[in-house]
Amino acid sequence: MDKLIAFLKEKKITEVECVISDMTGIARGKIAPVDKFLAEKGMRLPESVLLQTVTGDFVDDEAYYKLLDDADIDFDCVPDQNAVFLLPWTVEATAQVIHDTYDKMGNPIELSPRNVLKKVLKLYDEQGWQPVVAPEMEFYLTSRSDDHDLPLKPPVGRSGRPEAGRQSFSIDAANEYDPLFEDMYDWCEAQGLEIDTLIHEDGPAQMEINFSHGNPLELADQVFVFKRTLREAALKHNVCATFMAKPVTNEPGSAMHLHQSVLNKETGTNIFTNDDGTKSSLFLSYIGGLQQFIPELLPLMAPSVNSFRRFLPGTSAPVNLEWGDENRTCGLRIPESSPQNRRIENRIPGADSNCYLAIAASLLCGYIGMVDKLKPSTPVQGKANESRSNNTHNLPLTLEEALAAMEASAACKQYLGEAFTTGFVAVKQAELENFRRVVSSWEREFLLLTV
Template structure:
């Protein structure tokens, strides 16, 4: 059978109107950047794998190298094998182009432990070994901003069709969405061509800030789509002379961008484990919340992976500062949305949109898994404004990494090799940041201290 028989319907439909010229063989590194090779279609059809050095997982966001290699920096090749179920069009390309996500193995056929997609698959497999099926529904927040070609200058909102900069505090405004309608039109069109299903797009509270809701489903499939989506949205923005940014806090004084993740767990028959026979909440429901409360502090370094991420956790500024849980309460870190019993779910509101989607979903599911396995009970439900509660978020990346390093149980779920590599890379990255002198330091310290 041809490889075309194994790709999604949307990819086949794309090839019916486009002659395939090139295949992009990609995988996500630790920050979630697409790494790989572009291969002529004729050559790609003849190969079953290709190679990249394992050092791509040892790089910081700046492209510098960490000391994460265990046996010296020899950069041995990994074997990358295509997952044809991920084949998706790259609609912005001039010539017919497919993107295909590849899985990473060593030369003995073992999964590379620090590869983000493998980390998520490891967690999903732990659920399935218990007869459970994890289900997620992510929400993506991002900003459309003016072209920022000088990093020394602040980021500014994009200019809309009226010729005025996008305005803040216009949450859910359809007029605000219409301001950048051409970008959104391309996002919708390209998503349809690529086979990605969007549940809706809404204006958020920041100037030029949008939210895309995605339908619930398999964690790996949803993480793949977010990985693809980030690139698609960036390309749509560039077509219309603006930037799309997924920074957690790109504009001073504006709300940060989150990746809220809704969770539920079903059994093999599809029954929601969070709901009992009479429609009530089960022990499993409370244990999942308990696991999130117990273990989320140790994975904040994964779901808030940069120094900028911690600028989002501001009291009374549309982001949680605690691990409280509440019903239909957007001030708590953990929210139980209004839903019928069969759709009962738990929303983790702590993750920033700057996260790697594979690692964020893996870490959040890992917390819930440990709660289910160890029957952890949560604190009492929080009522009222949770911004009045105590701060429970680590104050910065370095403190978050200390908590991550100390949680041995979490390392076993996510994988010891990943835990080791991640800590080394992020600490290297933090030390790089300390070498940069900020405008604040020059303004307030240069002549005053």
């Protein structure tokens, strides 16, 4: 705790937000005066927090009592002194501290998304491997509205006008929101978030932020903090920022493209590359693992009904698990690079996914591929064929289908645990049932006076 205590004193922190990530990626926890935080050296939360849905509801009683103690006991939350972030937007000097979760015997809580990622990273460590990731986060800026039935609209920029049409890579269009992004960059710098490039994406007021490559756990923490930071910066400028996978009808969806490579821990060399600079067998097996197991773990990369709207035919998202060099029509793209920087870009995860779980799932697929020496399909030249009938590895195209595949996945239960698999599926099924009860504007528009 010495490092954490020194940080709190140096920054003259008066309040500490003690947080964990739930299944959705929502920060849940407690806010404590710094003196109480230091005295208690952690916090306790009820186990049920990790079975809470995005609507704030809980899973049904059968799943609830199967996974949790009947008395709804607390688990222990221990601060990670390497995951401490200043909150620049608060009036009082406040720090956000991400916690790890343990039961009374000191065992990691299996339902915790951060623990899931740490479990996967341990598999790599046992092999002498160090995975490296670099997330790319897409998002939309929108006008504020309290009417959920109204379609989202782009906000008014510095020119006094909202964006119209596609503005991919436009510098001027990105500059429309300079005051917001200046705050975002300042706040990210104050928190030590390693963000790199800002890009205007295809959709109106759709942007992308690239993170510098690094340790997967540290990057997951940074994405977790970044989402909240961007939302706060947007609200300061009277707009909203959303990481929904498909927030606007007939506009491109938002992804969390995930670049990944693996180093030999002893030598620091990229195991995806042979000594002569060619693609290694481990590289090909990693791709084979992604192709075979993403369909079973897809809910960890596409966690809601809205996630699957991004995969509809005719959208910009690749609805396939093909791979190819410099091919953005493939779900698995191999960017041009030097041999030492050879990497794979997984283009399947949505921006709405829980960063801990999406990174864990992608790394796990590649890990299984390498240890089982799986073979990938032939790389695609030109436009990837998105026809399900011609793909060897098909993606589920509905949340129902994806949850059924995950629930039946032996690999998910073996590596991520039966309790986590059961709990995650139960949470998402509860959210799906909640969604089914809502009558949509489409139904009112086309069925009200015609059926």
